[in-house]
Amino acid sequence: MTAPVTAKSIGAVSCHVCGLLVSNRYIAEHMADCPRCDAALHSRKVNSLNRTWALLIAAAILYIPANVYPVLTLISFGRSTTNTIMGGVIELAQSGQMVIAVIVFVASVFVPIFKIAALLFLVISVQSRLKVQQRKRALLYRFTEFIGRWSMIDIFMISILIGLVKLQALATVTAGPGAIAFAAVVIITMFAAMSFDPRLIWDDEGNDNDG
């Protein structure tokens, strides 16, 4: 099998913003940023694996307070109910709103865990130079990057409830500290997905000459 021809193997860099293909020789001679869009040029994302690892560990740690602390408290007629992320899902399910309960469960519980697990798997598979199922792993990365933002549903929902339900003794909703940890998990995992370079999945496939 002949080695696949990549930008790296022909001594060029593809701009990560506009996609222009620039040769290493040109970059060295001109000390240049991208000649088309002025973005900084690099062949692979800088320190991709280390950054992704660090962000994943941070996200995994914050995932605990995000689920243990309440995100929402409702006070109505002197009664107060406090909900964690999972508690909110259960309450929706109990009130018969199954479709919404499933949406919130997927977005707030499933997606963050899936995302951390998928990125961990991708980072480890790259580091152990796994050479199989590359196309499937590329697809897994694309999917992970796409779904990550949807976990923000709960944060937006809370922001609307606390802004709307403030009728003092009748009904008041307040936010809980779990919300900060939860938003941090979502944002940190978004950065983790951005710092992972999917090209690493394919690197060294059959060609060792980096010239």
Added chain:
Amino acid sequence: MEIDKNFSYTEALVACPECDLIHSVPKIREGEQGRCIRCGALLFVRHKNSLNRSLAFALTGLMFFILANMFPLLTFEMEGQAESNRLIDGAIAFWNAGYWELGIVVFISSVVAPLSVLLVLITLLLPMQFGRSPFSPQFQIRLLTHLKPWAMSEIFILGIFVAFVKLQDFADVSVGLSLFAFVLMVAATVMAYLTLDEGALWSRLKEIRA
């Protein structure tokens, strides 16, 4: 594949952004797309009238964005007392409750980023429509790339929907005019993205500068 490696920079070849495989730029027709043969990433799209359409959708989006900020999103009624909220009230509520970090996050993702995306598209495409160069197309296109993931209007809509369902259990909630405008703004923004063909953008910029 025979490849001429003697270039400084070239638009004849493209490396897949997700796996780095080199492709020669294909002749594809309007409405078609080209994917990477190795990893399946989307590499090329061509749209009829791409820049015109994208500008039209961005302007539409901006109009709806303004409308979405003028009226209430939801109105909540209980025992004769009513409370309604506007788009920015979510961010303000977090801020006032002492959760300023969340206030900033919500403000950026539901107001600043969606508005900036539309404004950047318009300031980029409108001057080009009149055959003039935007003030800094390089900066604007880079800004657009970095703003994109943080504009979460479509997710905000789902958040409104979940809040609506939760409230219905114990009070009267009604949908405000702004909610419709907001939904239409999201639709217009998505269309502005989908119709924007960056290849056409760069080649039109080149024509204008020449």
